[in-house]
Amino acid sequence: MTVILVVLLSVTFDPSHPLPSMATVAMLGLQIVHSLPGLKSLRGPWSLAAQALLFPWAGQGAPGLLAASVLLIAGGPIRWVMFAGVVAAAGLLNLSDAYSCANAMGNALAQGLIVFGVTRLSDLRAELHAARGEPAAESVAGERERASRDLDAVLGSSLSAVIGLAAKGRTEEIIVLGREAAARARETPGAAVELPRGDLTPRLALPIHVAAHAGFLIVSVIYLWQMRPPPWVLAGALLAVAGVVGLQLYHSLPRPPGVRPRHAAWTLPVQLALACLPLLSPDRPYPQLAGFAAASVLIVMCGKAAWAAWPMSGAIILGVCATLLLRGVAPAENLYWTFNAAAVAAMLYGLALHTGLVFQVREARLALAEIAVVKERRRISRDVHDLLGSSLSAIVVKGELAVRAPERAERELADIARIARRALADLRAIPRDDDPGLSLDAELASARELLTAAGVTVHVDTELRAPVPGPADALLATVLREAVTNVLRHSRADHCRIEVACGDGLVRLRVSNDGAPPGGPAGTPGERTGGQGIANLAERVSAAGGRLEAAPTGGGGYGLSVLQPVGLGGDTDGVEAVAGV
Template identity: 35%
Template sequence: MGLTPDRGRNLPAPRLAQAILLAALLSYLTITMLNILSAQLGPGKLVAALLSLAAIFLIQLSHSAPGAHRAPAWRKWVTLSVQAVLTYLPMIAFRAMWGAMAGFLAGSLLLLLPARLAWTLYGSVGFSMLLPPLLDDRSTLDAIHLCQSSLLTGLVVYGLSRLSQLVREVHDTRDELARMAVTRERLRFARDLHDLLGYSLSSITLKSELIHRLIPSHPKRATEEVADVLRISRQSLADVRRVASGFRDMSLRDEVVSAQSVLGAADIVVRSRLSFGVLNQQVDTVLASVLREAVTNLLRHSRARVCEIEGLQREGFVRLSVTNDGVDPAYQDPSPYSGSGLGNLESRLRAVGGSLTSGRGKDGTYRLVAEAPVSTVRQLAAVDAAELPLDGPAA
């Protein structure tokens, strides 16, 4: 589930989470330092206490840092051992006043070690704090209080350290998701631009070549073709605007009519048969894109004389097949930017639960077949041959 902008703004920043952790650690250190100062110890013990507190603070920062649990095992055991020495050795001089530092050790164990071992040692550290108050001839309640406060401090250190790490990971993940969204949008734009303009530009090139041949001998027919080029170019401009604005709806039936005109201009006989209901708009757009790509590839990569377009609906699926008889096995597109239209279409069909297959037949034909769920709004009667009469070249 993605983060909405409002939720993203409510997340604590990594620096804030780190600041909260530092404030908590410093608070515990300050409490311990105030306890030691109140005992009015000599200068030597006071300096030793302050140095030990500083060392524990630095070690705890390293244990609470992001990724500390991924450090080599030997390094974790070394730093934990040093922290344990700095936790228990000063208790000989400071007794229960030093007890809060056991909470830091307990939290570090939870942060660095495997769960079962960590929780066992965590409990052991907590219960070990029953002894210092008893050695100071304090009451059992004081011993229980120190044990409970050490365990609680360990949980606070562990919880705030993990919270700081998780906040950082969430922010990093959100940044990565934003980068991925930008990349996907760029790919979407490039894919749609290829699907829409590849066909239109191929059509304009083909018809321009036809006009060039017709001008000397058939000027009237050339004028008609110029009007068709203008129509295609205007449609191309509209397609670019639709891609830029995110509206990319296309109609398979409209694309069949357009394919008739373009292929007919190339003297290719087009036969079509359509029999399906009203399609879901997304499915209709994807299948229309498949037909555009098929016609574009036919014009660029083959020497077809006949093209058959068939769209049939069966058992909740619509099946579009485009077959031509002009496969040129030796053809190779010299352009380094020949595109990856079929790959784009295959991805788009998978997104709507469909599939795409293509290949050469033994009889020398090339066939492209796309299948997708119909998701019809309402069923229409089958289109009879009179609606789309395409048994000859379309002028």
């Protein structure tokens, strides 16, 4: 908002008439209504019409303000026709000589585009900031759709095939397919695919920059031509003007945040030198180019050398005033040109600044989308691992049991088909982030059945004074499912003990077993190096305010324990709150 007000004052203030007329004040007030985001509801055709009535009597900056308002309020292609009409009208009001006409039209063109650009970019930044979560939501939706297709193609087809093989009694094929599917379900997620970055440049930013600089260049050329200096002076002045304006455009081009113009270490000094040369012209000084140099200093240096940018830019403007004073320029003309240079610097820097701010917001939106996709990919991978690993291991265990005990084959194959259908339903719910409906009681029964079928002696001890609340119940069910899966997959256990106790606002789950392979990595009981099961569980439990521990036990066993507050988001030691999810 501050930048917008500075730009508006730079356009409106006339140092030769420091006390503005009532028409000028009214024109500026209406423009503030048109330009400030918080006053957007007050503007409309009536305010544009009021400005159109005022602009012939509102001073030299009025055409630029009206031209900007036309672009801000009128809609469709007609606004550009109206904009051209305002620029032409500015010239018609100043027909005393060619330079006055061209200067009025050039100022209306450049100032109108700059005020429109600064205002529109400010609005765009606010719109992007308010909707910064939309790309993340869209990206997550796209990731879920992609994951649904991939999971169905990789694991869904395998589970459907298991159901068909179970109906045909082809146990050996079920075991092979189940092991392959379990391995795929336990793979760590791959690297995130980079999202398309799109065009970060606001659609009108580049044309506005080019047109505004072209307006300044044309007016400067006409001014120099009218002054009729010696040919060599004219040629040098034209080269200096073209160089300064061209380098200014180069420095102002839209770039991502933190990216400086290439070769700025020499383009900025060259522009400073070219801008200062016209001040030393033997005929008369031409100070307006100093404003371009002051703007470039702010644009190029405000990132990494902000401490020096403002003093240096101010020194350039003061240098203009001092040079004009030393060369005997009248005080009124000195004030006019000094302010003109400062106004040019403020307008060009304001336009470049707002373009950069839009870049920053768009980069932030993109970063949020990328983070959201990575988190969603990890969640899907974690849920596939945690929710399907047990079902696929159960399919393999029951298939092996059917092979070892042919008399039980029919019953085990029926169980395999039932488990595969449940796993298929879980698989299709995972991308949607639906509640899997896990229950600790159901998982205890399933764990006893599955471990017993695998030849493991199971001891279940429960001391629940009250039912475990739903969220904690589902969390502990997930932990138990993964712990049992690890016992089946990564140990040669003969005995497994499952203990559950609840009281004093805490619920404790412990799963311990013997027969763990030697040399297993600490903290991942029975799980091979590179697995993600325990890491997933620790993340889930920690996010809910609990604590998970997994470590070897005496006698070649492993134990996994969870201490979980009954109210998710609580604190296990009761000292301070733990942020939940």
